[in-house]
Amino acid sequence: MNGKEMQGNQPIDPQVRQKEMELVRKKLTALFGKIDHEVPLLLFTDPTINHLYNEVLRAVTRSIREVASLVTLREFDGSHALAKKHGVSHFPTLLFDPEHFAIRWLGAPVGEEGRAFVEAITMLGYRQTQISAPSRKVLERITTPRAIKLFISPTCPFCPQQVVNGLKAAIARPELISLEIIDIQANPKLAEQYNAFSVPVCFANEVMIAKGAQPEELFMASLEKLAQQSFFIPESEAEQVDTDVTIIGGGPSGLAAGIYAARSGLKAVIIERGALGGQVALTPVVENYPGLSRIEGKTLVDIMVSHALEYVTIYPDEEVMEIKSGPPFEILTNRRRYTARAVLFATGASYRRLGVPGEERLAGSGVSYCTTCDGALFKGKEVIVVGGGDSALTDALYLANNEIRVTVVHRRESFRAQDHLVKQLNKHGIQVLFNCEVKEIRGGSKVEAVVVQNNQSGELMTRATDGVFVAVGYQPAVELARKTGLALTPEGFIQVDKNHRTSVPGIYAAGDVEGGYRQIVTAAGQGSGAAITIFEDLINPYWK
Numbered sequence: 004m005n006g007k008e009m010q011g012n013q014p015i016d017p018q019v020r021q022k023e024m025e026l027v028r029k030k031l032t033a034l035f036g037k038i039d040h041e042v043p044l045l046l047f048t049d050p051t052i053n054h055l056y057n058e059v060l061r062a063v064t065r066s067i068r069e070v071a072s073l074v075t076l077r078e079f080d081g082s083h084a085l086a087k088k089h090g091v092s093h094f095p096t097l098l099f100d101p102e103h104f105a106i107r108w109l110g111a112p113v114g115e116e117g118r119a120f121v122e123a124i125t126m127l128g129y130r131q132t133q134i135s136a137p138s139r140k141v142l143e144r145i146t147t148p149r150a151i152k153l154f155i156s157p158t159c160p161f162c163p164q165q166v167v168n169g170l171k172a173a174i175a176r177p178e179l180i181s182l183e184i185i186d187i188q189a190n191p192k193l194a195e196q197y198n199a200f201s202v203p204v205c206f207a208n209e210v211m212i213a214k215g216a217q218p219e220e221l222f223m224a225s226l227e228k229l230a231q232q233s234f235f236i237p238e239s240e241a242e243q244v245d246t247d248v249t250i251i252g253g254g255p256s257g258l259a260a261g262i263y264a265a266r267s268g269l270k271a272v273i274i275e276r277g278a279l280g281g282q283v284a285l286t287p288v289v290e291n292y293p294g295l296s297r298i299e300g301k302t303l304v305d306i307m308v309s310h311a312l313e314y315v316t317i318y319p320d321e322e323v324m325e326i327k328s329g330p331p332f333e334i335l336t337n338r339r340r341y342t343a344r345a346v347l348f349a350t351g352a353s354y355r356r357l358g359v360p361g362e363e364r365l366a367g368s369g370v371s372y373c374t375t376c377d378g379a380l381f382k383g384k385e386v387i388v389v390g391g392g393d394s395a396l397t398d399a400l401y402l403a404n405n406e407i408r409v410t411v412v413h414r415r416e417s418f419r420a421q422d423h424l425v426k427q428l429n430k431h432g433i434q435v436l437f438n439c440e441v442k443e444i445r446g447g448s449k450v451e452a453v454v455v456q457n458n459q460s461g462e463l464m465t466r467a468t469d470g471v472f473v474a475v476g477y478q479p480a481v482e483l484a485r486k487t488g489l490a491l492t493p494e495g496f497i498q499v500d501k502n503h504r505t506s507v508p509g510i511y512a513a514g515d516v517e518g519g520y521r522q523i524v525t526a527a528g529q530g531s532g533a534a535i536t537i538f539e540d541l542i543n544p545y546w547k
């Protein structure tokens with residue numbers, strides 16, 4: 004069927020239609036003749052809406068029923084009680100085996116959509132989706148419902164691939180995953196509501212999880228994380244991994260080190276216990292990474308991780324518990340064992356806490372350390388940002404740009420943040436309380452107020468607020484380093500020489516965990532420098 008014929012609700016030439024239907028029938032017989040599972044179809048139409056779509060959908064489903072004895076079709080008017088029972092409010096809607104699956108088609112299989120429609124019947128009729136083992140594993144990790152809304156159009160050649168992904172998910176986990184395939188031409192109001200004019204675009208639980216067609220595993224990963232993913236790392240079953248260099252930490256320094264080490268011919272792996280990209284993934288916007296004048300932190304991470312994956316294997320969600328002395332070293336994680344001729348600590352740093360009463364109790368209930376994660380929850384409300392460095396000002400600007408009333412509380416009389424951030428803050432008219440410290444965070448089940456002290460006058464004041472964003476710097480992640488016997492600096496960073504060698508031969512450190520400027524670009528520089536040292540030391544070990 005030709006999508007163009009449907010546009011503008013123009014009548015279809017009966018002869019053309021007859022010919023096309025014959026061809027369709029032939030193809031359907033070949034495809035569906037041997038279906039071995041029942042596929043009950045429930046068609047709901049409203050004669051006053053989308054007449055041509057109703058007609059096409061009716062014709063197609065009737066044709067399928069003719070050639071596949073196990074495909075049954077029941078047709079209902081939109082006012083029928085079953086429409087209410089199944090929550091059908093758009094017409095036409097086709098339900099696929101609603102007793103066993105939550106899959107529905109809103110519109111008719113016109114143009115490119117025909118391919119996807121055929122896939123739907125085939126997958127259900129043969130109960131075969133050809134889903135890959137890694138995709139299945141991702142789906143098995145999903146424990147809460149996912150309601151997918153996938154917007155497509157008859158003229159979109161990429162849409163069928165995304166429909167197939169959705170079908171695979173909804174067929175694999177019918178108890179949790181529902182799928183609505185929505186033709187934007189038949190459902191213009193829905194498309195407008197979701198701003199779904201560039202198809203395919205996919206929402207899950209009302210969150211946009213994908214624009215464009217994705218490889219199957221990426222679709223499943225996006226569905227699991229409820230956020231668009233740009234890389235997929237399959238789970239490894241290996242019990243032991245032998246490496247030249249094991250890198251602990253998947254932030255900019257670890258990723259850069261991985262690329263450099265692998266390009267020197269070393270077998271390198273990266274182990275990451277938390278979020279890949281470290282703090283960068285939580286940075287709203289990065290404007291000082293050379294070559295990228297303005298980029299979202301998460302996007303920069305995606306680019307870096309995808310690049311690193313060209314060279315190294317990354318083991319996400321895995322924590323190093325112990326490093327047994329070497330070289331060669333034995334690295335024990337919560338999943339497996341690694342051997343390594345050298346180990347690189349690129350463990351980064353985590354948010355510093357204020358350490359005031361109420362902070363720990365109300366963390367996640369108004370106290371936050373991440374504007375990009377939690378900022379949206381405070382739209383239209385009032386918050387306090389604590390700190391006077393780049394993070395505090397970046398966070399304050401991000402929040403103000405999201406229609407949140409912000410007051411910055413800083414313990415000194417001037418900021419240490421970059422001048423351009425200070426100028427922006429002033430330009431936005433964001434209120435600042437200089438020489439003030441937050442002494443307590445108050446609230447019942449959520450933050451209600453802060454107690455602020457002026458450290459010049461000693462005066463205490465209670466200020467009502469909906470949230471407190473703490474941006475007072477970072478603490479290096481050195482627990483494992485300490486346990487491994489690495490010397491630390493008086494400030495608590497891993498002690499290194501100018502070549503990133505620690506106090507233990509064969510173990511190196513790079514990035515925020517060794518202190519220094521703590522910039523994305525310097526972390527990447529430290530990582531690449533450490534990898535070059537490791538390469539040279541493994542050829543000519545300085546400890547021998």
Ligand code: NAP
Nearest residue numbers: 357390391392393394395397414415419474475476520521
């Ligand atoms: P930072 O530069 O260490 O600043 C921390 C701020 O928190 C300081 O103003 C500090 O006050 C204050 N502070 C520390 N402990 C406190 C406490 N207990 N109570 C109240 N205030 C406290 O940390 P950051 O701003 O997170 O930045 C870390 C690194 O990342 C820096 O190198 C920064 O340049 C970089 N960064 C860059 C960007 C960017 O370029 N876009 C964005 C974010 C971060 P004092 O001034 O009194 O010490």
